[in-house]
Amino acid sequence: MAxxxxxxxxxxxxxxxxxxxxxxxxxxIAEQAGASGPTVRDRLAEHYGDRITFHxxxxxxFVIVGATTDDNCVV
Numbered sequence: 516m517a518x519x520x521x522x523x524x525x526x527x528x529x530x531x532x533x534x535x536x537x538x539x540x541x542x543x544i545a546e547q548a549g550a551s552g553p554t555v556r557d558r559l560a561e562h563y564g565d566r567i568t569f570h571x572x573x574x575x576x577f578v579i580v581g582a583t584t585d586d587n588c589v590v
Contacts, residue, residue: 523550535581
């Protein structure tokens with residue numbers, strides 16, 4: 516039986532309020548949430564899906580692009 520997921524509270528409203536296309540760091544968000552960086556990275560990827568891109572290295576972090584409004588999209 517799998518272990519239940521830890522309750523991690525990430526402030527997605529603060530991330531969404533930041534300017535679109537800016538680089539964010541994972542470490543401060545992980546520290547506020549009380550979780551490890553890889554765990555927060557996984558949760559961010561789950562929440563934002565294809566809108567988020569991660570960059571490795573010293574100047575790395577993640578960038579969230581704005582929601583696309585494709586009028587020709589059929590749901």
